[in-house]
Amino acid sequence: MSHFYKYKLFYLISLLIFILFGSLFTTNFPLHGYLQANNAPVSFRFGYFGEQKNQLDLRGWINQSKGVSLFAAADHLFEKNDKLPLHSFLPVFDSSSSANPENFEQNYSYLPNNLLPSYGRSVYYMDYGNARLLFLDAAGITEGNNAQLDWLQKTVSENKQVHHFVLLNQDPGFPAFWETVRKLGVNLVLIQDNVYVPHAVLTQESAEYRSTAYPEWGLWDVYHQFSQSHMLIIEGIDTQLTVKVQDQKGNELDQLKQDVASIRFADSVNERAYISIQSLWHYHPGSKDIKAAVPLELDITGENPIQKPFTLPADDWRSPQYDDSSWEVGRAPLGHTQDKADQRKIQKTLPVNGESPVYYFRKTFVIDDDPGKLSNLLLHISYEDGFVAYLNGSEIYRDSIREGLVDYRSLSLPSEYNFYNIFSLKNHINKLVKGTNTIAVEVHRSHPKAPNLLFDLSLSYEE
Structure with a gap:
C-alpha cells in the first residue's frame, strides 16, 4: 500500500491519459463535410468551365485555384492523357464528343453508378453544401423519352436542399424540359458557357443578361461576352447565389445574383419581376x-x-x-x-x-x-x-x-x-x-x- 500512496499522483495521471487516448480511438470522426456553426448559414463555392474560345489547360487551372475545391465541366474539356481525372472534378456527359459511354464509365469510376437505370454514370447528382447538382445526358432528353425528366422530378421533389442546379452539354430544345425544371424550382441551368436563370429569382443582372424563347427564363451568354479564358465561380450563402466570371488571375469580370427566397415569396403571392433590383x-x-x-x-x-x-x-x-x-x-x-x-x-x-x-x-x-x-x-x-x-x-x-x-x-x-x-x-x-x-x-x-x-x-x- 505504501508503494501505491507513494506513486498515487503518477497512477492517476496515467489513468487519465489512458482514458483520453481510449476516447480518441473509439470516436467516429466525420469523413465528409466541413465545420460549420449550428446557426451559421450554409455556404458553398465551386468552379465551372464552359466552352471557351481558347484552349484550356483545365488540370493546371484546377490545381492552381485557391479557395475552390470542386469543379465541373463538359467531359471533353478535360484532357486525360495518362493521368486519371481528379476526384474534385465532376464531368458533364457529352454524347456529341468522341468519348463513348464505356470510356466515360472507366475514366470516372468514382461517380455514382446507375442512379437512373441504363444510364450508368452519365446521369447522377452530387450534394454540396445546401445545393444539389444534377448532371443529365442531353442527347437522351427527347419529347418521346421522359425517363430523365421523371428522374429529375423525383430526385428534386424528395430533396430538401435550398438550391438545385442542372448541368448538361446541350439545350434539349423543347419547351417541356424548361417548363419542368422551372416548376421544380431549379434556380440555375448550366449549358456549355450559357447560364440560364429564372427571372423570378434574379436580384442582379449581368451585363449580357437577356430573355429567351422559354417563358420566364433568362440567359447570360458568357461565351460571346468574353474572349479571354475564364471560369465561373458559383457561390451560395443560405438562399442567396452569386455567379461570377473570373479570368485566370482571379480578376472578376462580371456577375449576376439571385435569391431563391424571392421565388418562395413570389409563389405565395404569385408575384414575378419584369425588372429586378440592382439591374x-x-x-x-x-x-x-x-x-x-x-x-x-x-x-x-x-x-x-x-x-x-x-x-x-x-x-x-x-x-x-x-x-x-x-x-x-x-x-x-x-x-x-x-x-x-x-x-x-x-x-x-x-x-x-x-x-x-x-x-x-x-x-x-x-x-x-x-x-x-x-x-x-x-x-x-x-x-x-x-x-x-x-x-x-x-x-x-x-x-x-x-x-x-x-x-x-x-x-x-x-x-x-x-x-x-x-x-x-x-x-x-x-x-x-x-x-x-x-x-x-x-x-x-x-x-x-x-x-x-x-x-x-x-x-x-x-x-
Whole structure:
C-alpha cells in the first residue's frame, strides 16, 4: 500500500491519459463535410468551365485555384492523357464528343453508378453544401423519352436542399424540359458557357443578361461576352447565389445574383419581376440638350391631368423609340453622396451634375405573355430626393416633386433617402405591351448643390 500512496499522483495521471487516448480511438470522426456553426448559414463555392474560345489547360487551372475545391465541366474539356481525372472534378456527359459511354464509365469510376437505370454514370447528382447538382445526358432528353425528366422530378421533389442546379452539354430544345425544371424550382441551368436563370429569382443582372424563347427564363451568354479564358465561380450563402466570371488571375469580370427566397415569396403571392433590383440602366445627366416635348394638352400647373392618350416624338428621352445607345450604362443603385454609410449602398457612383439637379434613367424589358391578364403591377423604388416615372412614354407615378411641368431645372421637395417604397400601378397595366417595353425615370435633387442623389428600381407583377 505504501508503494501505491507513494506513486498515487503518477497512477492517476496515467489513468487519465489512458482514458483520453481510449476516447480518441473509439470516436467516429466525420469523413465528409466541413465545420460549420449550428446557426451559421450554409455556404458553398465551386468552379465551372464552359466552352471557351481558347484552349484550356483545365488540370493546371484546377490545381492552381485557391479557395475552390470542386469543379465541373463538359467531359471533353478535360484532357486525360495518362493521368486519371481528379476526384474534385465532376464531368458533364457529352454524347456529341468522341468519348463513348464505356470510356466515360472507366475514366470516372468514382461517380455514382446507375442512379437512373441504363444510364450508368452519365446521369447522377452530387450534394454540396445546401445545393444539389444534377448532371443529365442531353442527347437522351427527347419529347418521346421522359425517363430523365421523371428522374429529375423525383430526385428534386424528395430533396430538401435550398438550391438545385442542372448541368448538361446541350439545350434539349423543347419547351417541356424548361417548363419542368422551372416548376421544380431549379434556380440555375448550366449549358456549355450559357447560364440560364429564372427571372423570378434574379436580384442582379449581368451585363449580357437577356430573355429567351422559354417563358420566364433568362440567359447570360458568357461565351460571346468574353474572349479571354475564364471560369465561373458559383457561390451560395443560405438562399442567396452569386455567379461570377473570373479570368485566370482571379480578376472578376462580371456577375449576376439571385435569391431563391424571392421565388418562395413570389409563389405565395404569385408575384414575378419584369425588372429586378440592382439591374443595369442607361443614364444621362439632365441637360437642355436632352429633348423633352411638352404636349399641347398638358396643364403646366398639374391641376388638370391629360385625359386622352398621346404619343411622344421619337427624340423625346421618355419615348420607347428614343435611341439611348450613346448613354452610359451602370448597375443600380446609382447616385452620389458624401455620406460614407450611404456610399456603400451605391454600385455606380455618378458625377455630380453642376448644370442640372436631375439624372435621367432608361431601361427596356420584354413581356412574353399577354399583359392584359395581370391583376397588379408594382413599382419598388429607392430614391433621393424626388422622381417621375414613365412607362412606354406615359407618366405612371411621381413622388416628392411638384405636379405639372418639370424639366432638367426642376427641384424636388426636400426628402430623406426612401428605401424601396412600393407603389401600385394597377391602373397603368394597360400601358404595357406584349414584346419590348421601356421604363424611364427622372430623379431630382432638392437643391442645385445638394450632395445626395440615389436611385434603384424594380418592376414586378401579380397574375
